[in-house]
Amino acid sequence: MVRIKFFLFSILFLCSSEILAQTENIKGKIIASGDLVGIHIINKTAGKFTITNDFGEFEIPAKLNDTILVSGVEYVPKEIIVDDISMQAKQLVINLEVNLNVLDEVVVGKILTGDLMTDIENSEAKREMNFYDLGIPGYTGPRKTQSERRLYEAQSGGGLVPLNPLINWITGRTKRLKEQIEREEIGIAINEAKAKYAKVIFEDEPFSETLQNEYFYFCGDDPSFKTLSDVGNELVMLQFLKEKLEAFKIHLEKK
Structure with a gap:
């Protein structure tokens, strides 16, 4: 009985680990009152980025618990954690607020400006871990030409x-x-x-x-x-x- 429980627990653990590590292409939609094109979408965890089209739509690879930074010049920057609901739906709907700040402010911590390169430098984006980091053999190359x-x-x-x-x-x-x-x-x-x-x-x-x-x-x-x-x-x-x-x-x- 103990062995059976241990076996079932091992299967459950492996399945959970696979779900956590699975990367999917997540489609998204920006809801805002201003211009929707060219808003920067940065996956800080995976080191991926994209920008929105004319309708505020985008697509970016992500997995569970990845941090998505949304940054536009005229909007208040926003960070979203990819949860299990988003992973199952493969979709994100993000509401942005227009940046109405007109007074000088004392900023503590990282500054998000809406400029893609500046926000990338401030976002602490890190490379996604792969099997080489874990010492596991594997092959990711393309088929031979x-x-x-x-x-x-x-x-x-x-x-x-x-x-x-x-x-x-x-x-x-x-x-x-x-x-x-x-x-x-x-x-x-x-x-x-x-x-x-x-x-x-x-x-x-x-x-x-x-x-x-x-x-x-x-x-x-x-x-x-x-x-x-x-x-x-x-x-x-x-x-x-x-x-x-x-x-x-x-x-x-x-x-």
Whole structure:
């Protein structure tokens, strides 16, 4: 009987742990009397962010007990803890108050301004823990591309002296395949960054579509770009892109 109770308790504990760790895409709606577009939604716990569309709608990945910071220039900042009801409904409805403060105030603690980069720096957002932190083996990589499969074939072979890898190394085919894979990966990362960050990066910049493309390729030339893209922390990547924007402006002036 004791063993049965222990077994049932273990199953219940494992199921509860899985529910707590499960990340879902939560859809949200901002209710406010002012402008609803471009309000910043920051998941401080997971290090993710997004902005609202013209109708105050958004979608952001979150799990139980994550802290969501909602910040807009004309609104009073608001923090929400994702509870089990929100997780089950996969939906958040957030009411914001218009910021009517006109007097100077003494502020104690973190300052939330409505500016995305400032609020990110003040939010103490942390990277989400993964299985590497816990010492658990796992794989999160994508399926191999055609170039990656060709490289694998070029580097594999049988026998006491595998001839296929040796021939490909001598002829330079292995090196060319590696360079091709690297170019493809950077190109994919550039396209993903443009789709995700362009609206935030250029919200106050009168850059043409051509200049925006040139800017993202300028970022892709920096070795840190691919590394940050692989890490997947959106807040750190956004900070990097903001810094590269200033460097890109200097680059344009020199041209």
